[in-house]
Every structure is written in C-alpha cells, then in structure tokens.
Amino acid sequence: MRHHHQYLMIPGPTPVPQTVALAGAAPMINHRGPEFGELLKEATRGLQEILKTRNTVLTFPAAGTGAMEAAAVNLTTPGERVLVGVAGEFGARFAEILRVGGADVAIVKSEPGYPVSPEAIRDALRKDRSITTVVITHNETSTGVTMDLAGIRAVIDREDVLLVVDAVSSAGAIDIETDGWGIDVLVTASQKALMCPPGLAFVTVSPKAWDRVEKTRARSVYFSFANARKFLEKPTPQTPYTPAVSLLFSLREAVRQILAEGLDAVFARHALLARATRAGMRALGLELLAADEWASNTVTAVKLPAGVDGHKLLEMLRDRYGVILAGGMGELAGKIFRIGHVGAVNWSDIVVTLSALQMALAGLGVKAAHGAAVAAAERVFSEQGWPL
Numbered sequence: 001m002r003h004h005h006q007y008l009m010i011p012g013p014t015p016v017p018q019t020v021a022l023a024g025a026a027p028m029i030n031h032r033g034p035e036f037g038e039l040l041k042e043a044t045r046g047l048q049e050i051l052k053t054r055n056t057v058l059t060f061p062a063a064g065t066g067a068m069e070a071a072a073v074n075l076t077t078p079g080e081r082v083l084v085g086v087a088g089e090f091g092a093r094f095a096e097i098l099r100v101g102g103a104d105v106a107i108v109k110s111e112p113g114y115p116v117s118p119e120a121i122r123d124a125l126r127k128d129r130s131i132t133t134v135v136i137t138h139n140e141t142s143t144g145v146t147m148d149l150a151g152i153r154a155v156i157d158r159e160d161v162l163l164v165v166d167a168v169s170s171a172g173a174i175d176i177e178t179d180g181w182g183i184d185v186l187v188t189a190s191q192k193a194l195m196c197p198p199g200l201a202f203v204t205v206s207p208k209a210w211d212r213v214e215k216t217r218a219r220s221v222y223f224s225f226a227n228a229r230k231f232l233e234k235p236t237p238q239t240p241y242t243p244a245v246s247l248l249f250s251l252r253e254a255v256r257q258i259l260a261e262g263l264d265a266v267f268a269r270h271a272l273l274a275r276a277t278r279a280g281m282r283a284l285g286l287e288l289l290a291a292d293e294w295a296s297n298t299v300t301a302v303k304l305p306a307g308v309d310g311h312k313l314l315e316m317l318r319d320r321y322g323v324i325l326a327g328g329m330g331e332l333a334g335k336i337f338r339i340g341h342v343g344a345v346n347w348s349d350i351v352v353t354l355s356a357l358q359m360a361l362a363g364l365g366v367k368a369a370h371g372a373a374v375a376a377a378e379r380v381f382s383e384q385g386w387p388l
C-alpha cells in the first residue's frame, strides 16, 4: 500500500508547507524591477528579524555549503590562521573548505556526541596569537549537538578576531542572538528551519566583518560579498546575478509564517518536540548520542541497538510506515540513526514517528510495551502544557 503521506523526518530538507510551495509557483517577474526589489527587501528584513541582527544579510542561490565557501573566500587570505571547532562532519567540512581556500587551519575537535567547549576554544586561542578567525558549527547535524555560542564569544578576548558561525541546521529553530552575541558572520540555508525548498543560502555580515572583507582580495566573482552588498543597497534592491526568484517568493511566505507564529513560540515548539523525541527513544531503551545538556532541538541522534542493522531499520520505516529518517554520517555511519524535527513539524509528526519506530524496532527484535514511546512523548506534551 502506498502511504498517503510521507513523514519527512530528516534534518533537512524539511517538509515545505503547501502555502510556501504554492507561493513559489507565482508567475515570473523581472529581477531588476520594483516588484523584485520589494520581494528581496521583505525577505531580507524578515531574515534579519529571525536572526536578531541589523547586519547585512546577503542571499545567494546555493546550498548551505556555498555560503560556507563564500565566507571562506571573502574573509580569509591564503596563509591566514583560522581556528575551526569540529564536533562532527559539518565542522570538518568547514575546515576543509577553508583549507582548500588556502587558510592555515587549526582544529579543536570534540568526541562524537560532545560539543566543542568555550574552554577548548579559549585554550587554542591562548596558545596561538596569530589566529584571526574562529569558525564554529552552531548545531552539528551529524551528531545532534548544539554548541554554546554565547560562551564561545565570551572567550574570544581579542577585538580583531572574527566569529564565523555555521547555523545551517539551527537558524530559525534555535534562538541565536546574532548581534547580542557578537556573531560577525552567520551562514544558513533555506531548506531546514526556514521551511523552504533547498536552493537559497544566506550570510550575515557585521561591520567588523566588512572591514575584513575590504582588506581581503575576494577570490570569487559569484560569491563576492562586496558586489552582493552593492546590488542589495541599490534604490531597487537586486542581486548581481540572476536570483532564484521562485525560491524567494517561497521564502517570503515562510518568513511571514515564522514571524506570525512568533519567534519565541517557534523556538519553544522545537525544544518541546526534541524533548518528546528523546523521551520516546529512552522509553524504548535506546541510548542517545548526546547528553540532554547539549542535545540539539532540531535533530536527535540515537545509537542503534546491538544487532539492529541501520539500513534495514530505515528501509522498514520508509516502506512500511512512510516515515523517513536519516542514518549516521562519516564515522557514525551504521552506528546511529537521526530523527529530524525541524521546520514545519508538529506534535503529531513526532507521535507518528515514535509509533513507527517502535513498531519497526519490534520487527527487528527490540521489543517494548505497546505504545511505550508514544506514551513517554505524551507525558512530555501534557507536562509542558501543549499546545504552548
């Protein structure tokens, strides 16, 4: 039987609300005309509100990785000493992008399931006074761990050091005080908390980061921050090259919905869904990769029980129950599975996911009392006073 609905519970791309998808179906417009100017202006303002920043927000038609590469080539000169906090695959990717761009990369690495701590960053900075830039993943999607950004900012005691943050899997779902915490550059993308199809990448740039951009010979035409700002600041805002107009229509609608729900409500919803998910997993006797203290509100990494084949589990969830989960990445492949609960997801998605997981696991020999996972989640929802 085909499932009437597919539960896309991966940490991105995430479900796109129908209203957001339909907004993208609007007739094409002139990307140099006033209508596009208004579209880009509203989308940009909305992003500033969601990211709590007055900094410039640049939009590129790209995957999140494109925004990471853009940050690397606009902010660093070959040979520049950069410190990268690596808590998993995405931190490692940022380090690799910087290395390919010619930076001299120092790494502080945490064990899988643990965050890179402010103390580790502080020690690395103390040891090496030539570091000009600290790069950190806010939410490491491969392990389900959230880093303490405010804490990390607090240990950067040199005025000229920039803080660059990959918030691809957190911005819009987990609170980030971009200006309040002094984040100089933040990169994110459309396909996770922002509930849009993939294809748009965003970068916030602080005044201090602009000083760096001006001193750095940009090694990209397509990703030039200076050029993007020049076009954004025209009386009719534009982008240097043909923008992904349809995706921007979708983005504007998504941003309106997020702001209508209210940022605090959006953040609280993600926190609650994450907590219910963790409770459900524990009720099945499963072990989580990350401690609650730093467990992500957008993705939960669960250790595969002994003897359970991860591929088989994910296949069964997809084919029998219509629930799509993610496997482990890199060294965690075959060791964990990951549940995404980010963007346009709600309590009912969690209930279905937990029920499906319990049934699929039972089929693979991991048994628990009927309804145990859902019961645990229900308890969290009731105790926390759902609906919020």
Ligand SMILES: Cc1ncc(COP(=O)(O)O)c(C=O)c1O
Binding pocket: 011, 012, 062, 063, 064, 065, 066, 090, 137, 139, 140, 141, 166, 167, 168, 169, 189
């Ligand atoms: C934390 C993080 N950084 C970067 C990326 C890369 O984004 P993209 O796949 O859009 O290039 C992802 C994607 O999952 C991510 O979760």
